[in-house]
Amino acid sequence: MEKFKKLISTAVALSLQDVDTDQIIPARFLKATTREGFGDNLFRDWRYNANDEPNSDFILNQSEVGGEILVAGKNFGCGSSREHAAWAIYDYGFKVVISSFFADIFKNNALNNGLLPVQISDEFLLKIFAAIEVDNKTQLEVDLENEQITIIQTRESENFDISPYKKYCLQEGYDDIDFLISKREEIEAFENTISI
Amino acid sequence: MGAKTLFDKIWDTHVVHSIKDGPQVVYIDRHFIHEVTSPQAFAGLKKRGIGVFNTSKTIATADHNVPTKDQHLPIKDALSRHQVNTLINNCDEFGVELYGLGHPYQGIVHVIGPELGITQPGMTIVCGDSHTSTHGAFGNIAFGIGTSEVEQVLATQCVLQRKPKTMKIQVDGKLKQGVVSKDIILYVISQISTSGGTGYFVEFCGSAIESLSMEARMTICNMSIEMGARGGMIAPDETTFEYIKGREFAPNGTDWDKKLAHWKALKTDEDAVFDTEYHFNAVDIEPMITYGTNPGMGIGITESVPAINPTSDPSLTKALDYMDLQGGGQLLGKKIDYVFIGSCTNSRIEDLRMVADLVKGKQKADHVNAMIIPGSKQVEKQAMEEGIDQILAGAGFELRQPGCSACLGMNEDKVPTGKYCVSTSNRNFEGRQGPGARTMLASPLTAAAAAITGHITDVRKMLN
Numbered sequence: 001m002e003k004f005k006k007l008i009s010t011a012v013a014l015s016l017q018d019v020d021t022d023q024i025i026p027a028r029f030l031k032a033t034t035r036e037g038f039g040d041n042l043f044r045d046w047r048y049n050a051n052d053e054p055n056s057d058f059i060l061n062q063s064e065v066g067g068e069i070l071v072a073g074k075n076f077g078c079g080s081s082r083e084h085a086a087w088a089i090y091d092y093g094f095k096v097v098i099s100s101f102f103a104d105i106f107k108n109n110a111l112n113n114g115l116l117p118v119q120i121s122d123e124f125l126l127k128i129f130a131a132i133e134v135d136n137k138t139q140l141e142v143d144l145e146n147e148q149i150t151i152i153q154t155r156e157s158e159n160f161d162i163s164p165y166k167k168y169c170l171q172e173g174y175d176d177i178d179f180l181i182s183k184r185e186e187i188e189a190f191e192n193t194i195s196i
Numbered sequence: 197m198g199a200k201t202l203f204d205k206i207w208d209t210h211v212v213h214s215i216k217d218g219p220q221v222v223y224i225d226r227h228f229i230h231e232v233t234s235p236q237a238f239a240g241l242k243k244r245g246i247g248v249f250n251t252s253k254t255i256a257t258a259d260h261n262v263p264t265k266d267q268h269l270p271i272k273d274a275l276s277r278h279q280v281n282t283l284i285n286n287c288d289e290f291g292v293e294l295y296g297l298g299h300p301y302q303g304i305v306h307v308i309g310p311e312l313g314i315t316q317p318g319m320t321i322v323c324g325d326s327h328t329s330t331h332g333a334f335g336n337i338a339f340g341i342g343t344s345e346v347e348q349v350l351a352t353q354c355v356l357q358r359k360p361k362t363m364k365i366q367v368d369g370k371l372k373q374g375v376v377s378k379d380i381i382l383y384v385i386s387q388i389s390t391s392g393g394t395g396y397f398v399e400f401c402g403s404a405i406e407s408l409s410m411e412a413r414m415t416i417c418n419m420s421i422e423m424g425a426r427g428g429m430i431a432p433d434e435t436t437f438e439y440i441k442g443r444e445f446a447p448n449g450t451d452w453d454k455k456l457a458h459w460k461a462l463k464t465d466e467d468a469v470f471d472t473e474y475h476f477n478a479v480d481i482e483p484m485i486t487y488g489t490n491p492g493m494g495i496g497i498t499e500s501v502p503a504i505n506p507t508s509d510p511s512l513t514k515a516l517d518y519m520d521l522q523g524g525g526q527l528l529g530k531k532i533d534y535v536f537i538g539s540c541t542n543s544r545i546e547d548l549r550m551v552a553d554l555v556k557g558k559q560k561a562d563h564v565n566a567m568i569i570p571g572s573k574q575v576e577k578q579a580m581e582e583g584i585d586q587i588l589a590g591a592g593f594e595l596r597q598p599g600c601s602a603c604l605g606m607n608e609d610k611v612p613t614g615k616y617c618v619s620t621s622n623r624n625f626e627g628r629q630g631p632g633a634r635t636m637l638a639s640p641l642t643a644a645a646a647a648i649t650g651h652i653t654d655v656r657k658m659l660n
Binding site for chain 2: 015016017018026031032035050074075078079081082083084086105108113163164165166176180187
């Protein structure tokens, strides 16, 4: 997993609520057996029409808009547990997803892939959407060390929560599986005590 | 220690290690895997040069991506074939039991676990699939995980998780005629929204829940994830024990007696406190149907679709645009094109019996394509033994072979663009059943009624 410290970037705004993982990556693209390449089909059915031509109304097809931060409406990543959703977002080039609420499984999947889910208040989310609407070159600063997100142009900022453990993992590029493997002896001892 | 919820009791006895201010290492008793979310996890093990921690606790099947016709032939789609073959090779290489295509136990992962008696009370169960919550109907902690977590479980038999909050959802009273467990859960989700349960683990209780069969309870727990909950559970009781007894992998002899004594103690203490509680009355529930593009967008069959204000609710506006429905209108009488009866929500023998009872001696509407996909080879076999296949065929329904099928349209079973499908599955997301497909979620009864009449129908009018 790549290390994450701080990011300053423009952002792509997707203000819809309840964006489910079927929209992020439709099931018919889940047939691969590797983790790479899912970015090509990120938001496939919103990004392309039925003839596989880019849909010019969709935000990712607007050449003047870009960045390594995706800002999305409340309850982002609901539905299927497919980690392919996190892989697709990361593979496309996003390093951070901002929303006022994340679905549980998506949040875990993102964190396990070095994609930082930043959960902020509904009010601050609206401020970010408003700032991007006024100027799509608005830059956001995501500072993991200080657990703070700032709209550079307006200097407005808000703190976000992340567990000290997950913060350490992201900063050091350390996986949960590395941690669990380090506990194998303890797990074996536990397993010997149970009857199921 | 103070009073505890059932969830707390099971969780706490499975914690191997706690990280200060962080997640806990939770031991997993049973791990189900399938072809779609496991290949990258096995690749991770290979990269690290490690094996599966405890092969006796992982069970594999092929379900998401398999054809539902001619399963004895090689899979036509090259990518699907490669993915299913990858599962076969991985299970062989790592020593994991596989109930693949052609095996008498093959089927949808959340159907076969319970029917084989692998799913038992008091366990922790995970699978790389969000509908793992299904297993919670047996009084255990079951939840969906991502592929990195599948790799964690394969490597260490544990996952790192933060303990969720607890929620109680109590439904009391007697269900009205024509109202079944699918309607209960669609009603609950419509009341608390598609994100109302996020961050929580739910215990369902109350007289309406206790009166349900195990299969009906599974339908309820299955859709816990559709309100965002980590999982759902129902305390085990005599109905649970009766269901498990005698199944292939159920305990027997003195082991059964020992387990049963343990299972009987699995309940929430009377004065235990939940972080959130909801109470509903069964008499308020009608047959339900969804009108929008998430499972929270559901109404009673005689109710109207909510009126919309495009400026204040862009998500609902987008949903109704996609569904090509008018805010404020009724769905009754709306012409439909497809009926899909299947998925881990409603593909068990009781679901098939329910449909067969309703359609016996009737004919589906000419313009409707009615597909029934049994949840497993065992369900399929049972349906044939009971003559259900003949009844369905007589009514013009097509009974196909087991798999996830048109619930998510990974195989050939898709609903075409713009077509309406009344579906017993769990998700009505845009494109879920195929690009541009318009899904309306309902119970097997309501779906079967729509197949017969060709439009959205109040099934109560067809019952005596």
